[in-house]
Amino acid sequence: MTDIIDKAAMGLSAGLMLLGTVGMGILEILVGPPYSPVPMTNEAGDVIATPLISPQIRTGVVLAGVAVLGLYAAYKIATPLAEDAKTGHETVAD
Template sequence: MTDIIDKAAMALSAGLMLLGIVGMGIVEILVGPPYSPVPMTNDAGEVVAAPLISPQVRTGVVLAGVAVLGLYAVYKIVTPLADDAATGHETVAD
């Protein structure tokens, strides 16, 4: 069973990761070659091509999605413990 927090966490993390990986990748492809994550220079040292979206921005968006999943995991670990303590459930040890 999923509640609103579960759905929000899954949607936000999936949206951030898809935006960072697929969405920004498609934008880079549509802009055209070269497909380099770093600025390209000629023999004289001047920049002739640079990526439209910085790799640091793309990585940051993906890591934000992973961080949301991490926070969601911590929430799911802590929530049952708080529910059990509030209702007074005991666990039987073998």
């Protein structure tokens, strides 16, 4: 019982999280060393190598995927179930 919003939210959030972890990780490996998330320096303190994609960007992409899931959860809480809306079913509180 998934509609277009369910599929879009699941696809977008999964895509963003996979891009941030797996996709950008594979890209870093293909480019080659350094694999460190921080710039590498020599003994004089000069930066000799930096990662291709900043860790802040990768984290931001993953958090965007989590935010999409949060918005989807808020949407599902705010909208009533289709069966309850059709039949006018009300729940009885104690």
